[in-house]
Amino acid sequence: MSRTWLISAAAAAALLIGLGGAQAADKKLVVGFSQIGSESGWRAAETKTAKTEAEKRGIDLKISDAQQKQENQIKAVRSFVAQGVDAIFIAPVVATGWDSVLKEAKEAKIPVVLLDRQIETRDPGLYMTAVTSDTVLEGRVAGEWLAKQTGGTCNVVELQGTVGSSPAINRKKGFDEVVAKNPGMKIVRTQSGDFTRAKGKEVMESFIKAENGGKGICAVYAHNDDMAVGAIQAIKEAGLKPGKDILVVSIDGVPDIFKAMADGEANATVELTPNMAGPAFDALVAFKKDGKAPPKWIQTESALFTPDTAKAEYERRKDAY
Structure with a gap:
């Protein structure tokens, strides 16, 4: 085996490693979103806005429509965990009954963000932040x-x-x-x-x-x-x-x-506001970049008309x- 061949092989390996790193850097964030459904005009607008905000940031958003059933949301979250997404967004249909499935997401080291609704839990550490109004x-x-x-x-x-x-x-x-x-x-x-x-x-x-x-x-x-x-x-x-x-x-x-x-x-x-996803994506991107968790509650504005x-x-x- 010649010295020249060894040098070429080493250079090729270094190039491949470099390419792999570049690809990793350019990899899109994949976010699973368990949406309640489309029971109202506001809910449809929230979904539409989430898609737009994801596109702006180059995020691959996977939406699961729960048709207003919590059991469908739990199945969706488990599916997202199995897929190994980078984060999970949930607009929870009801406030209780989330601890078990959120523990599964936490064990998989997948951050969870609540959109427009809060949950009742003994362990707030099961989700990273909630983006809601007051x-x-x-x-x-x-x-x-x-x-x-x-x-x-x-x-x-x-x-x-x-x-x-x-x-x-x-x-x-x-x-x-x-x-x-x-x-x-x-x-x-x-x-x-x-x-x-x-x-x-x-x-x-x-x-x-x-x-x-x-x-x-x-x-x-x-x-x-x-x-x-x-x-x-x-x-x-x-x-x-x-x-x-x-x-x-x-x-x-x-x-x-x-x-x-x-x-x-x-x-x-x-x-x-139906734009709950925009602040949630911003918090997620910042977290992925520097590892600093966002505030537990990101409050959106409310106004009387x-x-x-x-x-x-x-x-x-x-x-x-």
Whole structure:
């Protein structure tokens, strides 16, 4: 074996190692995203935005639609672990029942990020960070607006979100804080509309029948805009004027609620940005680069919108959702 051949072999090996390192450096991050489903306009917008934000950063995003079932989310997380993804994002359908599967992700050294919803766990170390709004604040802002508009005297019917979900729990909590401070405000009926338009309409119909054809209702507070839009349909079909005979306040900030406000059929919404993935991707990229964990909670902004800007907001948002 000649000396020249040995040198050539060594050079070739070094080149291969160099190429391998370059390929590793250029390797795309792969993120698995267990999405709840597409039960609302906001949820669809969150998914759309996540895809856009991933493309901006050159991230390979794998989305699994759970169809609003936790068992489907758990299966998806286990599948992502088996695939060896670089991170897992979860928008948890309910707050409890996550410890076991998240332990599996932790043992595989795969960081988990929660999007737009929190979980209840004895071990916060099972997830890296949560990117959410302050959902208690959202309920409080909605309640404070209604208290101001009605002088603190109002019989309210409440359309709750999915039972056991953190937004439903917290949006109720925040609103209830305001009710407790205003003796003239009462929640006379409350029931889950499961964050869907159809269920919101169905439940509102039952509220109207139970409250003297709707005459005993001052306002409807919906935990999301889609349920509010369903409620508006029920109010109109009952021969009443939504936004006037029955005030409508909700949360999310989707285009249809701005259209309803512009038409005089809704009164207020508290915005929940659908861009949860952008801050989550930024936190993940930084973590992969320097190993420094992000804050445990990355809070997104919430804002109150009323009819005075509704038309402009509808035009601004209609193509983004």
